[in-house]
Amino acid sequence: MLLAGGTGVVTQELLKDALKYGKCFVRNGNTANYIPELQRVNKYQLGICAVGFDGDLPEVVEVGDSRVPFTIQSISKIISLILAVRDRGPDYLFHDKVGVEPTGDPFNSIVKLETKSRPFNPFINAGAIAVASCINGTSADEKFDRFLELTRKLCNNKEISLNESVYQSEKETGDRNRALAYYLKASGVLEGDVEECLDLYFRMCSVSVTALDIANLSAVLANQGKCPFSKEMLIEPHSAKAIRALMLTCGMYDGSGEFAMSVGFPAKSGVGGGIAVPLVGRMGIGVFGPSLDEKGNSIGGIKMLEFLSEKLDYQLF
Template sequence: MEQILQKIIDDNRQYTEYGNVATYIPELRKASKNDLGICVVDMDNNIYEAGNCGKKFTIQSVSKPITLALALMDNGKDKVFSKVGMEPSGDPFNSIMKLETSKPSIPYNPMINAGAIMITSMIKGKNNADKLNRMMNFFKNLSGNENLSINEEVYMSEKLTGDRNRAMAYFLRSEGVLTENVEDVLDLYFKQCSIEVTVRDLARIGVNLAYQGVDMLTGKRLMDEEVSKIVKTFMVTCGMYDASGEYAISVGIPSKSGVGGGIMGTVPSKMGIGVFGPSLDEKGNSIAGIKVMESISEKLNLSIF
């Protein structure tokens, strides 16, 4: 398997030249454009890696399915989906436009920024410190990594430059959709996006989703089976921003991308996949990472369709 993965990395590294690292968050400019790595964890806990698999990067939007799962378990799906829709938006992940034109003014889905901010606002806790602790513990349990932490430099960079996210949150507040303190919600959201991971962490989360929310190592249920199904459905329909339809056809694996260069894939009842490639296309997805996912899907016949 590792020979297959290494060939996939070698064949697709050339595509890193056709994209660029994210620059709208200043700290992300420091990423190495040509990095490309992959990890696969199967249902027997075999771990296979190739490429720049040891590099740490911030999880960014790959966090969105995970916080969605936590919010669903905290609140139930009826409450969650009274505040956030279930449909693809067809717009960029940071678009504001449809918030104002749609009535009621709720975000289209939990995978775009406005929707993810709403989801973060629904995580329960006595205060922000308690909410962050619960969130981090959930990420640590799903990834099997007790050492997960927040990259403080990226967090501060996002907090200082996150004016578009701030605009979305205050608009949602003005419409009565977001009822929590805006700055507290945004602080938690910026920290959520700044959790530092490796491809192995993403693959481990992916395999636990593939196992319907049960930790395959301990047998402990980490999320309800219905929640894991909802999360994977959003990953198929909205997980790759406004390239989700094309990706579903070419790859066919429930996935979520982030502007840090990560892609998390979950192949039901088979495996979890983590990919890292910080060179992004114009839609904010890892340009070589998508090629890697296309290659592994074709090579191992992993499409769910």
């Protein structure tokens, strides 16, 4: 199969070469050791998938561990943001609850909240917790069911479900997130019950996906919000555009600027090892590689994307 991309094409052979290159760097990282269940994951796993939609039918090219389940972690912040914007509107969310600026600080930092109570963007933990509190529903269960339903549609996979062991692990060890949430509540940013909001946040981060699922999600974002498979409009085009912009500036934690220079793709990572990459009008890419750098981003994943960026000659810059 061939997927159009820049001046080149994505083929299985090209992805195999990218995978081989990425594997050279995996040993230099570690899994997310502050979450016990994630620490036990084999850090040498690596996979990549591309879903193209130039023709009438979507095309899928994948290599490596592209069907190995992992928890979505911070990539879930894209989906919760879509829900919150639907429920409350972009003006309320981005003016009253979160900003749209990069922080330059680690994703779980509390430093900026001491000088500006509103989180800088929805992709750091404080911002995502504030966003979670804005999702409509009478209980955490109802809110999570809405999140899961949308996740399954965006990823084109009805079987996506919660990883119960990771959820419990996150809930038991999430003291820093708990501190962020209570600080937000004291500042008047977080709505509703703190523990209910945290329970929702931990569950959203603990949903199991694959690189294929993430590629499908990325393809929806790259296709202006329309699912390439069902043809259903799942995201308003202006929301898809805003999310891609946030992915470019804030999606790789405090490594976003370096990633923009070296790769030049909008992307959102998670400490489970996933990276979502929407290439507008062309394809969605999903990556899985649980060996992380000091920023919390997949080492092998970034190197594979650097390889593709160079070979495809497709960058925003």
